[in-house]
Amino acid sequence: MNTDEAQATPGAHAFTPEARDAVYHAIFSRRDVRGQFLPTPVPDEVLSRILTAAHHAPSVGFMQPWNFLVVRAQDAKRRVHDAFARAHAEAADMFQDEKRAMYQRLKLEGILEAPVGICITCDRERTGPVVLGRTHMKTMDLYSSVCAVQNLWLAARAEGLGVGWVSIFHQADLQQALAIPRNITPIAYLCVGYVSHFHDRPELETAGWLPRLPMEELVYFEQWGRRDDRQPLVEHLRRDQAAAQRSRRAGAV
Ligand SMILES: Cc1cc2nc3c(=O)[nH]c(=O)nc-3n(C[C@H](O)[C@H](O)[C@H](O)COP(=O)(O)O)c2cc1C
Structure with a gap:
C-alpha cells in the first residue's frame, strides 16, 4: 500500500483483528x-x-x-x-x-x-x-x-x-x-x-x-470538568467498559 492509499484508508496501519485483540487482552487482563x-x-x-x-x-x-x-x-x-x-x-x-x-x-x-x-x-x-x-x-x-x-x-x-x-x-x-x-x-x-x-x-x-470509576465520569469535553452525555463517544465508552470486563474475565486463568 502506498502513502496516498494509506491516507485514504482509515486503519490502514492497524494490526490484524487477532493481533489487536491480543494487545487489548494483555491490557485488560493484566x-x-x-x-x-x-x-x-x-x-x-x-x-x-x-x-x-x-x-x-x-x-x-x-x-x-x-x-x-x-x-x-x-x-x-x-x-x-x-x-x-x-x-x-x-x-x-x-x-x-x-x-x-x-x-x-x-x-x-x-x-x-x-x-x-x-x-x-x-x-x-x-x-x-x-x-x-x-x-x-x-x-x-x-x-x-x-x-x-x-x-x-x-x-x-x-x-x-x-x-x-x-x-x-x-x-x-x-x-x-x-x-x-x-x-x-x-x-x-x-x-x-x-x-x-x-x-x-x-x-x-x-x-x-x-x-x-465509571469511564463516562472521567472524560471531559473541550474544557476541564465539562461532561456531555449526548456525545456519541459516551455510549461507546460505556460499551467498551463492559467489553473490557468480559476480556479480563476471559484472561482470568
Ligand atoms: C505506582 C504504583 C504503586 C503501587 N504500589 C503497590 C504496592 O505497594 N502494593 C500493592 O499491593 N500494589 C501496588 N500497586 C498496584 C495497585 O494497587 C493496582 O495496580 C491497583 O489496585 C489496580 O489493580 P490491577 O493492577 O490488578 O489492575 C501499585 C500500582 C502503581 C501503579
Whole structure:
C-alpha cells in the first residue's frame, strides 16, 4: 500500500483483528500480583524479552533514563522486604478503625516469593541538564521510566508472568537495600514470576477498598470538568467498559 492509499484508508496501519485483540487482552487482563507467585524459575530468554520491551518505552528527548536492577539473591530480597516491613507498619497506623483492619488484611507484596525482583530506576542526569521536552516540566524523565514499567508489565502478562509493583518503602531504605546511589531515583520495585492464576479484577476492588470509576465520569469535553452525555463517544465508552470486563474475565486463568 502506498502513502496516498494509506491516507485514504482509515486503519490502514492497524494490526490484524487477532493481533489487536491480543494487545487489548494483555491490557485488560493484566493484574497487580501479590499472592499467587510460583517458585518456577523465569528463563533468561523470557526475562530478556520483557526487559527489552521495557527498554523500548517512550522517553522524553529519547533520554532512556532507566536501569533495570535484577534481584534474584535471597539476601537482597530479604533486605528489600525488611524495608517494606518498616514502611508497611507505619502505613497501617495512618488509617483509622475498619480501614486500618482492612489494610492489615491485604497482601501488598510478594517480595520473597517472587523468583525475580526488578527495580526500575531513573537517572535524572543521564543526558545532562538540558533535555529536549523536559525543559519546563522537570518530572518528564520520571514519567519516562514509568512508561518502561508499563511496557514490562504488559509484556510480562503476554508471557504468562505476573508482576506486582511494591511502593511501600522509604525511598532511602530501598536505595540502601540495593546499593542504589543517591543521584538515581528508584521508580518501581517489581516482583516478577509465574503465577497460579490471575484474578479477573483488581484485588483492591474485590476487597471493597475502592471501586473502578465509571469511564463516562472521567472524560471531559473541550474544557476541564465539562461532561456531555449526548456525545456519541459516551455510549461507546460505556460499551467498551463492559467489553473490557468480559476480556479480563476471559484472561482470568
Ligand atoms: C505506582 C504504583 C504503586 C503501587 N504500589 C503497590 C504496592 O505497594 N502494593 C500493592 O499491593 N500494589 C501496588 N500497586 C498496584 C495497585 O494497587 C493496582 O495496580 C491497583 O489496585 C489496580 O489493580 P490491577 O493492577 O490488578 O489492575 C501499585 C500500582 C502503581 C501503579
